[in-house]
Amino acid sequence: MPPDAARRSDRSRRAILVAALELVEAVGYARLTIEAVAARAGVGKQTIYRWWPAKGPLLFDAFIELVPAVPDAVITHDLVGDLVVELRDAVVELEDRRFDQVCRALVHEGRTDLVTLLLMPRRVVLEERLRVAHRIGEVRADADLEAAAELLLGALYQRWLLRSAPLTREYADSVVGLVMRALRP
Amino acid sequence: MPPDAARRSDRSRRAILVAALELVEAVGYARLTIEAVAARAGVGKQTIYRWWPAKGPLLFDAFIELVPAVPDAVITHDLVGDLVVELRDAVVELEDRRFDQVCRALVHEGRTDLVTLLLMPRRVVLEERLRVAHRIGEVRADADLEAAAELLLGALYQRWLLRSAPLTREYADSVVGLVMRALRP
Amino acid sequence: MPPDAARRSDRSRRAILVAALELVEAVGYARLTIEAVAARAGVGKQTIYRWWPAKGPLLFDAFIELVPAVPDAVITHDLVGDLVVELRDAVVELEDRRFDQVCRALVHEGRTDLVTLLLMPRRVVLEERLRVAHRIGEVRADADLEAAAELLLGALYQRWLLRSAPLTREYADSVVGLVMRALRP
């Protein structure tokens, strides 16, 4: 029989998500065990296995539920400034241990769906901002805005994942500078 | 006592590396166990633990030893063409299951040193090519070549790791196009 | 609060007892679970736990209620014949899978009270028959009839429980023969 979501104990569900998030922050994803989550949540292991197929989705839910979502970017008259703000914000997010641990793990497990849900909002915001700029001629008419947004964030994400160099705010600035050169009319 | 490399059995060493590479290709990094490698190589577990501290370095060695290195890029008079060739080559490399599995795992384990050894050569080649172009004025005098090279590859690496979209040759081309706009005088 | 027997659903009660007996016959006592009984009876587990403290008493009730009691032994003028009939009857009872499973389990759980209720009747019948024989001098005046009855049945019960040898009718006969030698004047 499949579990009956209607009868689900919200108390247990929340306790599990909280415990999972606390533990992933404390010991990291790799050393986090379902047994420890169950123990800390005061919950039977089966209750976790009943509702989540694996560590990854569990932590995804924990993150989604308990960590506040990124606010929409404000759109001012300063394109470069707005992009810089947005990228710096992304850097801050990547420095959050919980986001870092959960997201890395999902990447590693190939949970593209979940990774996308975590990362996509930033792309959307970036594209929206570029589209506004595009409409008023601040950006080349034939520019591929999607590709540009991907490039902006991709630069950060690559450094973040590969740890090839520190993820500084200056780096974010320089990426914006470089890409803007390619976008300007 | 530290192990005495002089007496090391080359037969066992090679058998281990071959077994490791075959297994990582067959079952992936996560499901690969030292026990399985030892069994397949016809070797005692201790012989592996004696010479490698962990799965990661073992597979790194296996990859380095058994997979042919990428040849240096030729430098022609066609800058865009050369960059495109190099990026397409990188895509081919990322599509090799063994490279993919080993490299992803090293990324995930934070073995930045080893990852760098695997990925850096491409950056170096790219920078060299850009430097030649810079010298002859094909590229803006004030361009940050390091950043540009990182951006070019970063675009690929991010898609590769995040699996956010397919890693096509067309994508490589479009990245070169975009970045070149930022580099031209 | 204690369960209120007045409100008890007789329908559920009977369904539970029937299911329990069918299951114990089908899978044996050890593999019988309360969960399975509840499922087969179309009853909630709690309804079982409300009225029975454990598997043992439940099966005891099931047995008592649904399996016909042993009839009183007929008393003829043939003492040895009567004893033999009675012991052979006991052997038949022990070969009933339901009796065997339930009774063994109760023995193992140390439910002496319930075991006694199941086995005592045979002892009583045997003692009665011996007492008649005693009265008419067929049995030694100073014989301990209780001990004799216990010995007669004990021989069977020990073989039954220990499975040290097959429980045949011949064995029953030989036991009667041996004990009768001790009882005759």
Place this chain on the structure above:
Amino acid sequence: MPPDAARRSDRSRRAILVAALELVEAVGYARLTIEAVAARAGVGKQTIYRWWPAKGPLLFDAFIELVPAVPDAVITHDLVGDLVVELRDAVVELEDRRFDQVCRALVHEGRTDLVTLLLMPRRVVLEERLRVAHRIGEVRADADLEAAAELLLGALYQRWLLRSAPLTREYADSVVGLVMRALRP
């Protein structure tokens, strides 16, 4: 691969047997878990599972190894006295908590083979004593000595297993008295 008995750690083996016996005495067979045995013995669970298929055989080995075997009965000129001594001895054995728990459990699990190994020695001794008596005419020529030995012990075993009445020394005496009446010429 089957375990290699030659490399077996005697230290662990003994620690396991000791722990098992202590635990079965402390908590009884049913509540004894392999996990607890492993923990108390300071041993990995796998080391138990490697060498024993189940709780039953483990405890059998523990009992056989650590509890002194019953000495052979002395044969004096006093038949009744010798039988009484032997039966009283059996009662003492049955009162040993470890023997009781282990043996009951083996009975319940239907491990007739192991039960036989535990109980048979007493039968053999009894039969030997009766055979001596038979040879010198203390016992009827046509007596079935096997059946007599079984009856003597069966009386005890049945009371022991059924707990139908206390297992006293007086009871042992009275059983000897009754059976002897059947055996005397």
Place this chain on the structure above:
DNA sequence: AGTTAAACGAGACGGTACGTCTAGTCTTAAC
């Protein structure tokens, strides 16, 4: 050539965590 010390194959060991199972209790939706 004989000695000897290290690496070797094998695999048992103490552990950790897995994912599954059953017991017995507690909760909820529906009749």
Place this chain on the structure above:
DNA sequence: GTTAAGACTAGACGTACCGTCTCGTTTAACT
């Protein structure tokens, strides 16, 4: 307003690997 359904806590189950630790057996360098 009782009951079926079933989710819950608890914890043992038996398995898979971990990384360490002997065992005897090669193997190769130094007498």
